[in-house]
Amino acid sequence: MTMALVAEGIHKDFGGVRALRGVSLSLTEGEIVGLIGPNGSGKSTLLNVISGVEKPTAGTVTLDGRRIDGKPSHRIVGWGVAKTHQIPKPFPGMTSGENVTVAALFGSLRRTDLRQASEEATRVLRLVGLEAKAGTLASNLTVQDRKRLELARVIATGARILLLDEVFAGLSAGELREAIELFARIQKELRVGALVVEHVMRAVLTLSHRVVVIEEGRKIAEGTPQEVVRDPAVIEAYLGTEAARAAA
Amino acid sequence: MNFLRFLRPPTIADLRSILKIGPTAWGIAICLLVAAAGAPFVATYPLTILIYLLVFAALAYSMNFITGLTGYVSFGHVVFMGLGAYGWGTVVGTLHWSPLGSVVIGGAVGLLLALGLGIVTLRFRGVYFAIASLVTALAAVNIVLATPALGGGQGIILNLGFEPLSWFYAVWVILAIEVGMTYWVTHGRIGYGLRAIKGDEDAAKTLGIDVTRLKLFVFSLSGLFAGAVGAVNAWTVSGVFPEAAFALLFSLLMLAMVIVGGSGTLLGPLVGAVVVYIPHTYFLTVASGAEFIVIGGLVTFIALVIPEGIVGSLRRYVPILQGILE
Numbered sequence: 001m002t003m004a005l006v007a008e009g010i011h012k013d014f015g016g017v018r019a020l021r022g023v024s025l026s027l028t029e030g031e032i033v034g035l036i037g038p039n040g041s042g043k044s045t046l047l048n049v050i051s052g053v054e055k056p057t058a059g060t061v062t063l064d065g066r067r068i069d070g071k072p073s074h075r076i077v078g079w080g081v082a083k084t085h086q087i088p089k090p091f092p093g094m095t096s097g098e099n100v101t102v103a104a105l106f107g108s109l110r111r112t113d114l115r116q117a118s119e120e121a122t123r124v125l126r127l128v129g130l131e132a133k134a135g136t137l138a139s140n141l142t143v144q145d146r147k148r149l150e151l152a153r154v155i156a157t158g159a160r161i162l163l164l165d166e167v168f169a170g171l172s173a174g175e176l177r178e179a180i181e182l183f184a185r186i187q188k189e190l191r192v193g194a195l196v197v198e199h200v201m202r203a204v205l206t207l208s209h210r211v212v213v214i215e216e217g218r219k220i221a222e223g224t225p226q227e228v229v230r231d232p233a234v235i236e237a238y239l240g241t242e243a244a245r246a247a248a
Numbered sequence: 249m250n251f252l253r254f255l256r257p258p259t260i261a262d263l264r265s266i267l268k269i270g271p272t273a274w275g276i277a278i279c280l281l282v283a284a285a286g287a288p289f290v291a292t293y294p295l296t297i298l299i300y301l302l303v304f305a306a307l308a309y310s311m312n313f314i315t316g317l318t319g320y321v322s323f324g325h326v327v328f329m330g331l332g333a334y335g336w337g338t339v340v341g342t343l344h345w346s347p348l349g350s351v352v353i354g355g356a357v358g359l360l361l362a363l364g365l366g367i368v369t370l371r372f373r374g375v376y377f378a379i380a381s382l383v384t385a386l387a388a389v390n391i392v393l394a395t396p397a398l399g400g401g402q403g404i405i406l407n408l409g410f411e412p413l414s415w416f417y418a419v420w421v422i423l424a425i426e427v428g429m430t431y432w433v434t435h436g437r438i439g440y441g442l443r444a445i446k447g448d449e450d451a452a453k454t455l456g457i458d459v460t461r462l463k464l465f466v467f468s469l470s471g472l473f474a475g476a477v478g479a480v481n482a483w484t485v486s487g488v489f490p491e492a493a494f495a496l497l498f499s500l501l502m503l504a505m506v507i508v509g510g511s512g513t514l515l516g517p518l519v520g521a522v523v524v525y526i527p528h529t530y531f532l533t534v535a536s537g538a539e540f541i542v543i544g545g546l547v548t549f550i551a552l553v554i555p556e557g558i559v560g561s562l563r564r565y566v567p568i569l570q571g572i573l574e
Contacts, residue, residue: 051454077456085454091447102444105437106456112437157456 003029003064003080003160003193005050010059012045012217019045021217022059029160029193034208034225036198038237042217043197044086047163050195051083052076063161080108082159086166088146090138096149097121097134100156107157124156127186144175148182155186161193168203180206205229213237272515272574273431280424287416295412297529299484302419304525306477307498308505308517309426313470315503316511317433318463319446320370321378324385325474325502327365328358330493331388332475333482337404338397347408351418351479358475359468366467370460373449382499389494403489419480426473430514433466434574442466446512501528504547510557514574519558 005027012020020042027033037043048054050061052073061069068076073083082103091099100121104111111117125131128148133141141149147167154162168179180203187194187207198204204211205225213221213228215237221228228234269277283302287295307329314322335357339345345353369380392398399405433439441462444452452459482488501524509520524543531539554561563573 053450053454072458073453074456074458077454082456083454085451089448089451091444091451093447094443098440098443102440102452102457103455105440106444108456110456114437114440117437153455 005061005063005081005161005193005195007046007050007061008059010046010049010061011057012042012049012054013057019217020049020056020059023214023217023219024059025195025212025219025222027161027193027195030191031210032187032194032196032208034196034198034204034211035214036201036204036211036228037214041214041237043214044165046214047083047165047195047197050076051081051163053083074106077106077157077159078108078110080158080160081163082107082154082157082161083163084150084154084165084167086169088143088150090141090146090149092139093137095135095137096125096130096141096145096152099138099149100124100152103153103156104158107159109156109158121152121156124152127155127189128152129182143170144179147171147179151183151186155190155192159192161195164194164196164198166197166199168198168200171200176200176203179203183207269431270574271572273427276427276515276518280420280427284417284420287420288413292412295416296484299412299416299419300529301521301525302416302423303477303481303484304501304505304528305518305521306419306423306426306473307502308509308521309423309430310470310473310477311502311506312430312511312513312517313433313466313473314463316506316513316516317442317446317466319511320373320463320467321375321503322381322467322470323378323499323503324381324383324388324496325470326494326496326498327381327385327388328361328471328474329478329481329498330385330392330490331361332358332478333488333493334392334398334404335475336479337406337482337488340408341404341406347406347483348414348418351422351476351483354479354482355422355472355476358478359472361475362468362471363464366464366471370463370467382496385494385496385499389490392490392494399488399490401490403487403493405487408483408486415480415484418483419477422473422476422480427514427518429469430517433469434512434514438462438465443512501543504543506557507547508550508557510559510561510563513557513559513563516557516559523558 008024010020010023023046035043049056052071055070060067063079063081101118104117104120111120125134128151130145130148130152133145138149151167168176171179184207196204196207208225211225211228212219213234220233220237221231311325314320332354336350336354339350339353340347365384369377372380393401441457444457445459445462449459505520505524506517508523510516527542528539531542550557556564559573562569
């Protein structure tokens with residue numbers, strides 16, 4: 001059965017700051033949804049709410065009809081939804097291989113056998129092109145490799161829906177092209193769903209089947225990448241009123 | 249009931265896997281067995297030295313469970329020792345239980361206390377956890393002093409015999425179990441989880457680790473063993489005295505041993521115990537007080553120069569030892 005993740009009317013307040021003001025979105029296994037918006041529009045907060053890092057102030061998140069909002073993140077991972085970190089958070093004293101093994105041992109696959117888990121880790125490292133660095137301490141990896149490691153870890157949890165928080169940010173043009181191709185290939189192979197939060201427009205527009213745009217905690221547009229980039233509300237949010245008028 | 253699997257009779261494969269525990273575990277096992285076999289033939293004075301060395305080592309392994317494996321500095325760890333000793337003293341003194349069997353009560357008190365405290369204090373991170381644990385230890389002394397049933401300022405004085413061999417074997421068993429548990433914890437799935445928590449707790453959570461439960465598990469183990477050692481320690485002086493039972497010095501020594509030996513390692517606490525115990529005992533008789541200067545200097549030196557401790561640094565800088573030392 002295809003897994004479906006639905007977030008409805010999500011509100012999140014941090015004291016007086018209203019980070020999210022009723023955002024709804026849905027995503028099914030196999031689908032890539034881009035989530036874009038200007039800085040501070042609430043993209044990462046939304047991922048944090050879905051992954052259980054933050055509790056929503058109001059609204060619900062359901063996975064195949066089951067409420068998951070407010071549940072601890074380790075349980076949400078167990079149900080097959082896993083998130084990468086905007087700033088990679090590798091376990092510094094462990095090798096890349098061990099980092100990924102942790103995910104295989106504790107994710108939704110729950111491998112209890114160490115050998116099975118490390119075989120799984122090797123397989124996933126090969127998938128993301130990090131197999132040559134399996135024995136390297138995570139603290140010695142380059143930025144690009146750390147991002148790959150983040151991706152490898154969420155895949156190794158066995159998650160069916162990946163929440164990717166700016167995995168394409170901070171890469172050079174060449175690295176970016178490589179990363180986009182890599183991710184497209186992996187997604188095709190594993191048939192996972194992905195909610196991709198991104199500043200890098202090229203990555204979102206190339207990869208996504210559907211794009212959701214939020215601004216100041218509200219959804220302002222949703223549609224195919226082509227529709228969204230022509231939407232006056234989106235142009236206004238990104239470039240200001242003048243540009244929107246000129247485009248129209 | 250998966251976890252009860254180990255109750256089935258051992259198979260040949262099990263016995264073979266026991267042989268594969270690696271050189272470090274073998275080395276410790278042999279040392280422990282030699283000590284156990286030789287103890288009856290050792291004169292009283294060296295035997296008491298050996299007993300206190302094992303007490304130190306057992307405390308170091310206890311601290312290693314929480315501070316070594318998760319990075320949470322349990323500054324008030326002596327509270328488990330102290331209340332374990334009081335638990336033991338109470339059942340021995342008022343219920344007249346055997347001092348040896350009552351060591352289990354000491355452990356139980358430590359375990360329950362760690363569970364109760366851990367649920368609250370393990371929510372704090374870094375220095376806040378250290379402060380919370382320190383405050384707990386300071387509060388515990390005052391609560392005990394104000395409790396007439398526990399003897400108030402006088403403590404619990406027992407009239408037990410001088411039985412160094414019983415003390416020795418009691419602490420030996422605790423130490424052996426601790427080493428076994430440390431091996432089991434660090435070599436399995438839990439070990440990966442703990443290393444992940446030590447590395448980055450938030451990342452550990454988002455990869456499916458129930459960090460609260462795992463931290464509570466090792467903290468409880470830590471409390472269990474510290475409580476049991478506290479009981480044996482009280483037995484060696486035939487009584488429980490508030491100022492001595494809750495002396496913060498013990499917390500500091502436990503931390504020093506873990507840091508010096510190599511935190512989170514299998515051999516580190518033992519090495520740390522030996523290295524810290526020697527100046528501690530030597531200067532106590534020669535120039536009392538000087539031991540603190542020596543131990544303090546040693547800890548500062550290690551923390552600054554080789555923060556991974558003796559065992560961790562040997563592993564890092566001596567390539568041959570990498571596959572041998574753990």
